[in-house]
Amino acid sequence: MTAFVGTTGRLALNSLYAVARVCVLVVDTLQWAFVAPLRGKGLRVRSTIEQFVEIGVNSLPIVLLITFLIGAIMAMQSSYQLARFGATRYIANLVGVAALRELAPLMTAILITGRSGSAITAEIGTMKVAEEIDALEVMGLNPTKFLVVPKFLAMMMAVPCVTVLAMLSMIIGGFALTTVVIGLDASMYIEQTAGALVPKDLVTGMVKSVFFALTISWVGVYRGFQVEGGAEGVGKRTTSSVVTSIFLIIIVDLIFTVLFYFV
């Protein structure tokens, strides 16, 4: 019993401590991303653009391919149900709404976590192990400004941009399968899609994608700075970065889905 209380207490304290650390990190990042540049302390624009290309542009092939395929799979699965009611034209509604509100933002976030969330943790962790972070500090260069802010800003821009394209790709995937395999009329599919989607669907997806981007960057950075020891420390934290990030993305997704259901 006392052991149980002790373990629970320690767990609670540790979580509290982690939350406090993340808060410090968040405040520090926001400070260096938005307040410091106004005071003329500069922003690392080139590094931010490089990161944007790495996170956003370079992830496009895989994200677009996977969302296209998922669009097709979704069309096939819904056709299986809808055909029984002779309502195959509603495949377009189902694919369109699910893509915008849910699946395109979620798939994009999960894929970018795997590609770039892990890379952020590994890079920062490796730099920490090799004393490179210390070297930055000794040189009078702030690691947050130097390392974190470019990644953070790039992530905040890249994830929503990629998400929009992923939505499109998913709808095209559904369209391709429905017209080619199921043999529905192409113009009817387009009409049906246009009729089904409302601006709120897009807003829902975009709001989610912004919060997914926040989650991916902060989890990645936080886990990176947690690395201790050597190469095995980097591996361990990189794994836990991906796991934590995907878990939190699902939680955030749930919260916003419930929220948007009521508003």
Added chain:
Amino acid sequence: MNENATSEPIIQVRDLEVSYGDFKVLKGVSFDVMRGETFVILGGSGCGKSTLLRNLVGLMRPAAGRILINGQDFTAMSDNDRMEIRKRMGMCFQGSALFGSMTVGDNVALPLREHTKLEESTIDIMTKIKLELVGLGGFEGFMPSELSGGMKKRAGLARAMAMDPKMIFYDEPSAGLDPIVAAGLDMLIRKMQSTFNLTSIVVTHEMSSVELIADRVCFLKNGEVVAIGTREEIAASGHPFVQQFMARRPEDEGSDREDYLRSLTGA
């Protein structure tokens, strides 16, 4: 041996205590470093030398005690003031800590690009000069992973020298290098010292380095200073640990053969 050394303290360490969690690494360390001298901190592996250095450059805050730099309390300073003092410091890390994602040239140029408003062409020239100085002329396009251990240490030194510091800290500059390369690095440390009138603080466990570079030596053991002074004073001090260290005698394993076997089997 060093005509630049003065008797005016630039760094004053007072009763410095540092712990990792419950584990006390430094237990009240005090010493002065004079302007222009080469001060060597000597001690066994794991006795807290790197930890001491990390405190001196402000990477850690001590649990107790003070560090005065130019008479100002470095430990109680705001982060901004510390940043200003740090621009006058250079540090060579134990593992060189070059940025793996940048070329050697960019590594050296980084502090200049970030802290000065010099033209890129000027920075280029200064980078070349610094690399030339450490014997790495022509290597600016190489990645750190393409350099040998000794070359990495030299590149790290070039980077530490980029902002023309007044104080330079070396963490084990010659550890893990062959004796010839190690002696070459020691000579380089002396050259920097005399050319730029630097104050150098060198952490090492190599007696051979001490003979080549030290003006004064500080012996650390178990987080305490056991002896401090010039080489002659240290040699004459007669402290058993110092004698043992200089004679390279190992710790006593237990005199009795039986005891030794018992300690191995744990019986």
